[in-house]
Amino acid sequence: MVEQIFKLSRGNDKAVEKVIFDENVHYLHMVFNKEEGLPEHFSNSNVYMTVVRGTLSIGLDDQEVHEYEAGTLLKIPLQTKMNVKNMHTETLELIVVKAPAPNNAKH
Template identity: 80%
Template sequence: MIEQIFTLSTGNAKSVEKVVMDENIHYVHMIFNKDEGMPEHFSNSNVYMTIVRGKLSIGLDDQEIHEYEAGTLLKIPVDRKMNVRNLHEETLELIVVKAPAPIK
């Protein structure tokens, strides 16, 4: 078989799955329930964030929190302060792709 196969979780439990972490990209699958999210941090590559379900609440640098619904793709440049949260009742599911893969 030529292709590699990866399986993503499908439930509602909090999850941060590092699915593919190679020299080309980092592909991360995330699930957050209300009031869950990631620690505030700086992007270490270009970040492409797809909201699969739910509503993302995200603060970038010093701007106010913006909210994005399922079906939205965000492109976030490298070296941006990020505050990623789920502030809503519905489970939030994200696919995060970092390209090129961070070398830090």
């Protein structure tokens, strides 16, 4: 078998899954319920964030919080301050791709 197969959780429970974490790319699957999210942090690579379901509430650097619905892809540059939250009742599901993998990102 040439391909590798990875499974993502399919429920509504909070999850931050490191699906692929290799030297090329970091591919994460995240699920957050209302008032859940990530601690504020700075991006350690270029971040490509896809909203799969729900509504993402995200504050970047010193901007006001913006909201993005399912079907939206955000490209967030290296060293951007990020505040990722679900402020809505519907479950938020994200796919996050970091490329290049943070170990290979030029700081």
